Amino acid sequence: MNLHKPHPGRHFVQFYDDDSFVIDNVCGLAANALATGSSAVVVATQGHLDRIDHGLNTRGIDLSKHRNDSRFFALDAHAALSRFMCDGQPDADRFQLSIGKVISQAAESSANHFVMAFGEMVALLSAEGNYAGAIQLEQLWNAFARSHEFSLYCAYPLNCFTNDRGSDAVLDICAEHSLTIPSENQL
Numbered sequence: 648m649n650l651h652k653p654h655p656g657r658h659f660v661q662f663y664d665d666d667s668f669v670i671d672n673v674c675g676l677a678a679n680a681l682a683t684g685s686s687a688v689v690v691a692t693q694g695h696l697d698r699i700d701h702g703l704n705t706r707g708i709d710l711s712k713h714r715n716d717s718r719f720f721a722l723d724a725h726a727a728l729s730r731f732m733c734d735g736q737p738d739a740d741r742f743q744l745s746i747g748k749v750i751s752q753a754a755e756s757s758a759n760h761f762v763m764a765f766g767e768m769v770a771l772l773s774a775e776g777n778y779a780g781a782i783q784l785e786q787l788w789n790a791f792a793r794s795h796e797f798s799l800y801c802a803y804p805l806n807c808f809t810n811d812r813g814s815d816a817v818l819d820i821c822a823e824h825s826l827t828i829p830s831e832n833q834l
Contacts, residue, residue: 658792662829670699672802676765677763689719690723728772
């Protein structure tokens with residue numbers, strides 16, 4: 648499987664130990680999307696956004712141009728969650744007005760109307776022990792994918808699942824994805 652060439656409608660998940668591994672994958676996916684006329688939307692922690700920007704710049708990607716063309720969006724995951732979470736649960740209407748609006752704008756701006764997206768919001772919810780909220784957010788993404796062309800890469804650090812509740816949640820999380828990619832230590 649070529650991770651850097653996602654197919655429309657694919658919603659895949661990867662569990663990982665090393666942030667650098669995921670950052671490199673996101674950079675490869677985003678670089679490929681931008682090089683082929685697609686758009687890229689990255690929703691990550693600020694530390695990861697900085698590393699992704701750096702990784703894309705070192706690959707020769709002109710992020711200023713793609714941002715100006717509304718083909719590259721980098722959103723802080725904490726801020727994004729604050730726009731649509733209510734009492735620990737994602738609100739579908741608010742999700743549509745925030746994340747959905749960005750995905751739609753990115754699709755309209757790309758030559759082929761396709762978006763490659765990466766999201767860490769579910770990982771943040773899981774790290775807080777809010778597995779139900781993370782699974783509901785995965786379900787919102789799946790519902791949104793029924794009417795929009797995009798591919799979504801989700802990544803969860805393995806240390807989110809060290810307790811019994813977390814172990815149980817892994818199976819439910821995998822069930823919400825069309826593809827599960829093993830951690831870098833299992834490849």
